[in-house]
Every structure is written in structure tokens, then in C-alpha cells.
Amino acid sequence: MDKVFIEALEVDALIGIYDWERRIRQTLVFDIEMAFDNRVPAASDAIEDTLNYKDVSRRVVDYVSQSGFGLVETLAERVAEIILDEFGVSQVRLKLSKPGAVRGARAVGVIIERSAGRAPEGISGLL
Numbered sequence: 001m002d003k004v005f006i007e008a009l010e011v012d013a014l015i016g017i018y019d020w021e022r023r024i025r026q027t028l029v030f031d032i033e034m035a036f037d038n039r040v041p042a043a044s045d046a047i048e049d050t051l052n053y054k055d056v057s058r059r060v061v062d063y064v065s066q067s068g069f070g071l072v073e074t075l076a077e078r079v080a081e082i083i084l085d086e087f088g089v090s091q092v093r094l095k096l097s098k099p100g101a102v103r104g105a106r107a108v109g110v111i112i113e114r115s116a117g118r119a120p121e122g123i124s125g126l127l
């Protein structure tokens, strides 16, 4: 399947589990890959036929900059949900990096892959 991607999208947000983290904003970095059949816009050369990476980026920035979760896991899940639900994407791979959170590491974070449809058996009530 073709992809549309957004690489190294930086957003300042309230994130983290420690008291000191609740008083500052930290820069988060998103790498996002979205399944999309790019043959359609390639044939029409029309922006309306694309999965518009500018629209997705703007929505992610708006949401993340107003969020305030403790865990990167929670934020990654919510952003993946928005992309699947609001942009008609069938599959998304999302890497959320928190640079400088751990001394000695350039970045830490999570990578998730989600598909449109039901949550796995057993955790649907939690999500």
C-alpha cells in the first residue's frame, strides 16, 4: 500500500508524569505514516484527491498543543485515533519522540501501528 508521511513534526506540549513536567512545555516530535492509494491524485493532479498532509499536520499540531496527558502512550493513541477517524485513513504508523527526556538518549518514546475498526478483544472497554 502507498503511504503519505509527515516527518519530524515538532509540537510543544504539556506532557509527563512528574511535578516539574506539569509546569513546563516540552517539544515532542511526530513521525507519521498513513496508508493511502496515491494513484488517484496522481491521475487527477488534484489536491482534493489527496490525503492532504498539510491538513493532517495542522490538526495534529492543534490537538497536541492543547493536550496535557501524562504518558506519551496516551497521546500517541489519541492522535492515531484522530487520523483514522477524521481523515478516513485505514492504517497509521506513528512514532512519538520525547527528545532529551532521558539523559544519554537523543530521544525516547513510542511507536504504534493502528488500523480502522475495533480495538483488540479485552481492552475495548479501556479505550
Ligand SMILES: Nc1nc2c(c(=O)[nH]1)N=C([C@H](O)[C@@H](O)CO)CN2
Binding pocket: 015, 016, 017, 018, 021, 070, 071, 072, 073, 098, 101, 102
Ligand atoms: N513508557 C513510558 N515511560 C515513561 C514515560 C512515558 O510517558 N512512557 N514518561 C516518563 C516521564 O514523564 C519522563 O519522560 C520524564 O523524563 C518516564 N517514563
